[in-house]
Amino acid sequence: MKSIYFKFVTIYTIIIVMGFLIFGTILNNLTENYFISQKQTQLVREAEKIATGLALWYITGFLERDRLRFEINFLRDYLNASILMINRNANVVLNSDEQVFINDSILQRIRDKVFSGNIAVEKTLIGTIVKKEYLIIGYPVVINNQVVSGLLLITSTDDIRQTLRMYNRIIWLITLFEVILVLIITYALTQKIINPIKKLASVSRKIAEGDFSEKIPMPLNSNDEIGELIASFNYMTEKLENLEMMRKSFISNVSHELRSPLTSIRGFIEGILDRTIPDEKRDFYLNLVREEVIKLNNLINQLLELSRLEWGKINLNLSTFKIYSVIAEELIKFEKRIEEKKIEVFLEVNENLMVKADRDLISRVVHNLLDNAIKYNKVGGKIYIYSEVENGKAYITIQDTGIGIPEKLQKLIWERFYKVDESRSLEKGVGLGLSIVKEIIKLHKQNIWVESEEGVGTKFTFTLDLK
Numbered sequence: 001m002k003s004i005y006f007k008f009v010t011i012y013t014i015i016i017v018m019g020f021l022i023f024g025t026i027l028n029n030l031t032e033n034y035f036i037s038q039k040q041t042q043l044v045r046e047a048e049k050i051a052t053g054l055a056l057w058y059i060t061g062f063l064e065r066d067r068l069r070f071e072i073n074f075l076r077d078y079l080n081a082s083i084l085m086i087n088r089n090a091n092v093v094l095n096s097d098e099q100v101f102i103n104d105s106i107l108q109r110i111r112d113k114v115f116s117g118n119i120a121v122e123k124t125l126i127g128t129i130v131k132k133e134y135l136i137i138g139y140p141v142v143i144n145n146q147v148v149s150g151l152l153l154i155t156s157t158d159d160i161r162q163t164l165r166m167y168n169r170i171i172w173l174i175t176l177f178e179v180i181l182v183l184i185i186t187y188a189l190t191q192k193i194i195n196p197i198k199k200l201a202s203v204s205r206k207i208a209e210g211d212f213s214e215k216i217p218m219p220l221n222s223n224d225e226i227g228e229l230i231a232s233f234n235y236m237t238e239k240l241e242n243l244e245m246m247r248k249s250f251i252s253n254v255s256h257e258l259r260s261p262l263t264s265i266r267g268f269i270e271g272i273l274d275r276t277i278p279d280e281k282r283d284f285y286l287n288l289v290r291e292e293v294i295k296l297n298n299l300i301n302q303l304l305e306l307s308r309l310e311w312g313k314i315n316l317n318l319s320t321f322k323i324y325s326v327i328a329e330e331l332i333k334f335e336k337r338i339e340e341k342k343i344e345v346f347l348e349v350n351e352n353l354m355v356k357a358d359r360d361l362i363s364r365v366v367h368n369l370l371d372n373a374i375k376y377n378k379v380g381g382k383i384y385i386y387s388e389v390e391n392g393k394a395y396i397t398i399q400d401t402g403i404g405i406p407e408k409l410q411k412l413i414w415e416r417f418y419k420v421d422e423s424r425s426l427e428k429g430v431g432l433g434l435s436i437v438k439e440i441i442k443l444h445k446q447n448i449w450v451e452s453e454e455g456v457g458t459k460f461t462f463t464l465d466l467k
Contacts, residue, residue, distance in 0.1 A: 008190050012182045020175040027171070028164055035160045039135060040121060043153045046079055047119075047139035051151045072096045081155035085141075088115055093149070102126060102136070102154070110138040114150035117142070123157070133157045196226050200233055212241035261292040316358045316443060320467045323396060324351045326359065327385055330366045334374055341379050348386040354467035355394050361440045362464070366398070368433035369460050373400035376458070392466055393446075399459035405452040413450065414438045437462075 072083045073096050082097035090104070090111040106124055113120035120138030125131040134154050141149040199216050206214055215237060216230050268285045271277040277285050327349055331338075338345060355362075373383050377400045384399040405413060413434050441448040441462050448462035 008186045009183055012186055013179050016178050016182060017175060020171060020178070024168060024171040024175075028168065031167055032160065032164055035163060036123070036135065036157065039155065039157075039160065040137065043079070043081065043135070043137040043155065044119060044121075044139065046075070046081075047137050047151055047153050050075065050083070050153075051139050051141045069094070069096075079153065079155070080159075081153045084152040084154065086111060086114075086150040086152065097154075102152075106136070110136065110152065111150055114138040114140045115147045117147055126154075133161075193226060196230055200229075203233070203237070207237060207240060210244070212237055212244060258296065261296050265289050265292050314361075314443065317360070318356055319359055320354050320356050321359050322351065323353050323355050323362070323387065323394060323464065324349045326363050327366055327396075330363060330370055333367070334370055337374050338383075341374065341377060341381070343374060343377055343380070344382045346382065346384045346386075348384070349396070350387055350389075353387055353389070353394055355464040356467055357444055357464050358440075361443070365437050365440050365462065366396075368437045369398045371433060372460075373398055373402070373458075376400065377402040381457075389466065393463045394466055395461055395463055397459060397461045399457060401457040404454040404456050405450070405458055406454050407452075410450055410452060 072094065076083050076096040082095070084092050084096070084102075085094040086107065087093050088111070090107045092102075092107075103124075103126075106122060110120040110122060117140055119140075120136070122136040122138070124134060124136065126134045134156055137153045139151045139153070140147040141151055196216065203214050203216055206212075215234050218227060218230055268277070268289050272282055272285060327347065331345065331347070370383075377383065381401040383401075384397070386397050388395040388397075415435065438448060444464070446463045446465070448460065450458060450460050452458040
């Protein structure tokens with residue numbers, strides 16, 4: 001398996017080498033054209049001087065041939081170029097370097113241009129066994145507006161090639177330096193990426209085995225995607241740990257909630273069957289069994305309802321209705337319990353306030369909140385129910401003067417089977433009511449929150465869309 005570091009290095013190296021190859025090729029061509037152009041310009045300028053000077057003097061008889069050859073050889077060494085003169089028949093009449101032989105076809109082309117009064121420029125290979133590239137400049141020698149001879153300057157391009165080779169060596173050295181630098185930088189960068197990824201992989205395997213104890217430390221410079229990934233991963237680990245704890249707690253709580261009534265039912269039935277319970281008390285204990293069965297049935301129904309809500313198996317049946325009517329109907333159901341605890345209820349909800357929601361589910365929300373407000377209220381306590389309208393939403397509040405919820409426990413009340421200290425309440429519950437309330441409100445895409453002070457009371461507020 002190839003590592004990320006290897007992939008990064010390979011990709012970056014290929015990009016850099018290809019970039020410098022393209023850059024080097026373009027630079028090489030531009031440099032070659034520039035130097036040849038400069039050399040060509042220089043030779044044309046020198047050819048002009050020779051043509052109008054030494055060659056002209058020789059043709060007009062002002063300079064002897066030997067003297068001319070001497071001057072030509074001097075210029076050859078000075079210009080590092082062979083100097084030839086040709087006649088109209090393309091025959092070489094003067095040659096500063098007898099070892100330079102030019103192809104007849106090339107001479108013919110140069111002669112045609114030169115004796116037409118034009119400057120000829122040729123770049124060609126010269127040599128019998130080993131061919132070298134030469135630059136040839138042909139310049140017309142003009143007397144009385146008539147071309148009488150052709151002057152040729154021939155120079156090798158080896159010096160230009162040598163300069164280009166030096167440039168190429170510099171380019172490759174720079175490329176090598178860049179590759180080494182990229183390897184170092186890439187190693188540093190990839191380690192910053194790879195180390196957290198390796199840690200992620202290691203911790204992921206531990207999570208898969210059920211170990212949520214290890215967290216990934218945040219890097220020093222965490223304001224990037226890696227830091228965000230680590231933060232998200234740690235958040236996910238924390239959530240998975242909480243879910244695992246909730247799962248274990250759920251199994252434990254369900255087992256407890258099922259075991260208690262089943263134990264009672266078993267005891268009562270065995271007592272009836274073995275005649276431990278006398279016949280005259282049989283009906284009494286059978287009623288107790290029925291009550292325990294009803295509790296079990298309610299527990300199972302609540303668990304199924306909560307499961308359907310969490311998995312989105314319940315479709316909202318939206319309608320518009322008066323929230324006042326729903327609250328009034330639910331209050332009637334609790335009338336007996338309210339009278340038994342001598343609780344005073346203050347209902348201040350706008351009777352014409354129309355909301356849009358699933359009426360049955362909102363009835364369940366109100367029912368569960370009222371059930372808690374009564375269950376955890378004091379004898380002779382108060383319940384306040386009121387509504388407000390703000391920003392297109394209805395805010396419904398149910399407030400009691402009961403035992404209250406400690407601040408550190410307020411986030412836990414929405415969890416399944418969580419119950420506030422029941423030793424301070426005269427009634428018992430299974431701890432699913434608020435979980436169901438939260439899921440119903442969540443299904444409506446609304447909000448619910450709690451405000452509570454221990455010993456003073458608790459206030460639940462939820463929102464609904466207006467008609």
